[in-house]
Amino acid sequence: AQSVTQLGSHVSVSEGALVLLRCNYSSSVPPYLFWYVQYPNQGLQLLLKYTTGATLVKGINGFEAEFKKSETSFHLTKPSAHMSDAAEYFCAVRKFASKIIFGSGTRLSIRP
């Protein structure tokens, strides 16, 4: 069965610092993995996705994630945080029949 675990419900970093949001998954089949971002009072927006091929995936707004099969991880990173990155981030894994399982989310705060 597929599932997703996001480590840390809240992460706070200083502006300009590295952002690292952790996601581990379990999947009985090769996974499709996603990171979504949700800004306050908005719907979810796709940041990036891994399906096949290159394991380092680049997304919008300078974010990237690396698929590590041996560690069953898909951590999200950004080298330098910006105030506009403050949002909630969701890791997700595709289940079957187009169904996606979401993690519980990580709220990212940026300190000036």
Next chain:
Amino acid sequence: DAGITQSPRHKVTETGTPVTLRCHQTENHRYMYWYRQDPGHGLRLIHYSYGVKDTDKGEVSDGYSVSRSKTEDFLLTLESATSSQTSVYFCAISEEGQSTTYNEQFFGPGTRLTVL
């Protein structure tokens, strides 16, 4: 942005009343979904549809029903609303196929429902 609208965007209702939320898409995508979002739970799937008149249950379907009579519309009904159904409801759409451009879901702006 994907053409997905939800109505109403906000609703306050009383326990025991029926409530219907509407999701409308202009993308002609086959799959449509209803999720609820609650603190600490992420998004949980309520029901989904894989075509006109084809629907199936998600992980938290009790107390909810859905209908899809047209490709573009997916309705979520709370037959008798309870306070535990106070939540933010999101509609999503997707298409399925062999290309890796498929498989992602696009989300609507959400409906904030309060049941008093």
